[in-house]
C-alpha cells in the first residue's frame with residue numbers, strides 16, 4: 001500500500017534565499033558592484049524612477065529593476081509616471097484565481113504549479129519582481145482585501161505560500177511577500193497604528209511571512225502602510241531589522257508599499273531598502289515626476305554628505321537591491337504568456353479550490369436535460385477588472401453563464417438577471433467600460449426570473465460580491481457582512497418557487513447566508529479568473545469532484561466573531577487624533593475563537609463536501625513525543641466516485657499553563673482516491689507543532705504534559721483522536 005508522506009519542517013536556521021543556486025557568484029558580483037558605485041548611483045537604486053521601476057547602473061551594466069502586481073496575474077502596463085493604463089495591446093494576461101481559492105485547495109503541489117505558471121507570465125513580461133503573494137491573516141470578514149490573502153490560519157497560509165514563492169522564483173522572478181505586517185484592514189490603512197500583544201504577533205500574524213522567507217526563500221518583502229508601535233512599518237526596525245532580517249536571517253530586499261514611506265531618517269534607519277510610490281495613496285492619487293523628492297533620494301544624499309547618516313546603511317540597502325536584481329538575471333528562460341497550459345492551470349486551480357458547502361442531492365447536475373435557468377448578475381459580470389491593484393486585463397474571462405452554456409450544449413440555457421448590483425463597471429484601466437445597466441424596475445426583473453424558473457430542470461443562481469469598492473476591493477473595507485443589492489430577498493423568492501435551486505456564491509470573504517436552509521445546494525466559488533465559468537461548470541456537473549475546504553470560518557452573524565468593539569475594528573482616534581486599532585481578541589482569531597467560545601459557525605474552517613465520502617481508521621500516534629514523531633491514519637473512499645480528501649491534523653495541549661486554543665492546525669495532506677481505495681496518510685510532528693509563544697521569555701515553549709492529535713475532514717468534523725505525552 002502506497003504511503004503518503006507529509007513532512008512538517010522546522011524553520012531552517014538559514015533562510016533559503018541565501019542558499020539559492022548561484023549564491024556565491026551573486027555575492028561576489030554584489031560586493032564588486034557596490035565598491036565601484038558612486039554615491040549618486042547608490043542613491044539611484046534605492047528609490048523608484050517610475051511607477052513600477054527603480055534605476056539600474058548603466059555605467060556598470062546593471063539593468064533597471066521592474067516590479068509589477070501580482071499576485072493573481074501580471075498587471076497590464078501603466079504609464080511611466082501614473083496609475084493610468086499605458087494602453088498596450090500586447091499585455092493581456094492569464095487571470096489566475098484569487099489566493100483565497102488557492103488556499104481553499106489545501107494542495108501544496110497546486111500552489112507550486114500556480115507559482116510556476118504565473119511566474120512564467122511575469123518572466124515573459126520582463127518583470128524582475130511579482131508583487132505577491134499576500135499572506136495577511138483574515139481577522140475580520142469585512143477587510144476589503146481578504147480575497148487576495150490565504151485565510152485565517154497562519155499554518156495553512158504559510159504552507160500554501162511557500163510553494164507559490166518557490167514556483168514563481170523557479171522562473172528567476174522574485175516574489176514580494178506582502179503586506180508585512182499587520183495590514184488586516186483597509187480602513188485608514190495608511191496611518192492606523194496596530195496595538196497587539198507579542199504572543200498574537202508571533203502566533204498568528206508573523207508565521208506565514210516567516211515561512212515564506214525562511215522556507216520559501218522569498219527574495220523580497222513588502223512593508224505595509226500601517227503603523228506598529230506608533231511607527232510606520234516602513235520605518236519600523238523591530239519588524240524589519242530585529243525580526244525579519246535578524247531573527248529570520250532575511251537576505252533579500254524590503255520594498256515599501258506604494259506611498260508607505262514618510263521620512264528620510266525613518267527609511268534610512270528602519271530597515272527599508274527600496275522606496276516606491278511615494279506621494280501616492282497606492283490606489284489613485286499620483287504626483288508626477290516626484291522622484292528626486294523621494295525620501296531616499298536627494299534628501300538622503302544630502303544627509304549622507306553632511307555626515308548625519310552613515311553611507312554604510314546605504315551600502316546595505318544597495319547590496320540588497322542589487323542581490324534582488326542579480327538573482328532575477330539568472331537563467332536564460334523567457335517565460336510564456338496566455339498559453340493553453342496556463343489557462344488549463346487556471347481552470348485546475350479554480351475547480352480544485354471551489355468548496356461545496358451544501359448539497360441536498362441536486363448536485364452533480366446531469367447534463368442531458370432540456371432547460372437550465374441561470375440567474376444573477378454575477379453570472380455575467382467580469383470580475384478580474386475589479387479589486388484595485390490586483391485587477392487585471394485578462395486575455396479572456398469565461399463567465400459562469402458562458403461556462404454553463406458550454407457544459408450544456410444540448411440544453412436551452414436561459415439567463416435572467418434576477419438582481420442588479422453595480423450597472424457600471426470600469427476597471428483600473430481605460431480599456432473597458434462594461435455597461436451592465438438594465439432598464440427594467442427591480443420587481444419586473446425578479447418577476448421575469450420567477451417566470452423563467454417554473455419549468456427549468458435546474459436553477460443556478462450566481463450571486464455574492466463583485467470586487468467593486470466595499471465589495472472585496474483594496475482601499476475600502478466592506479460595510480456589511482450581508483450580501484448587497486437585496487440578494488437575500490431575491491434568493492428567498494426564487495427558493496420559494498424552486499427550493500432545489502443551486503446558489504453559487506462568488507466572493508473572497510465570508511458572507512451571511514440566511515437562506516442556507518431554503519436552497520438545494522451552496523457552492524463557494526471564489527474569484528476564479530480567466531477560466532471561472534468552466535471551473536464552476538466542472539464542479540456543478542461533476543466533471544470535477546469538489547475537494548476544496550474553507551480557509552476561513554463563515555460565522556452565522558458578524559457579531560458571533562471575536563472582533564466586537566469599535567477599538568477592535570475599525571479603530572478609534574486617540575487624544576492626538578491618531579487612529580489606533582486594538583487586537584484585543586489576541587490569539588482568538590477564526591476557528592480558535594469559535595472553538596474557545598463554543599459558538600457554532602455557519603460553515604467551519606476546513607469544511608467542504610464531496611460527491612463521495614471518506615472513512616478514517618487506524619489512527620496511530622506514539623504514546624510519547626519525539627522530534628519528527630510519525631502520525632499515521634488510513635483514509636478510504638467509501639463512495640462510488642473518485643475524489644480527493646484533505647486530511648487535517650490538529651493538536652491540542654491538554655495541560656497548558658496558559659490559555660491555548662482548543663485545537664490548532666499543524667498538518668494537512670490531500671489524497672486522491674478511487675472508489676473503495678484506501679491509503680495511509682503520514683504526518684511528522686516537530687516540537688514547533690506543540691509550542692506556544694511565551695512573550696515574557698520571548699521564545700517558543702512546548703510544555704511537558706498531555707497532548708492530543710485530532711485528525712478530521714474539517715475543524716469541526718474530527719474523525720479520530722489520540723493522546724500522547726511530551727516528557728520534556
Ligand code: GLC
Pocket residue numbers: 069131178257258281282283389
Ligand atoms: C498598492 C497595494 C500593493 C501593491 C502596490 C502596487 O497600494 O497595497 O499590494 O502591490 O500598491 O500597486
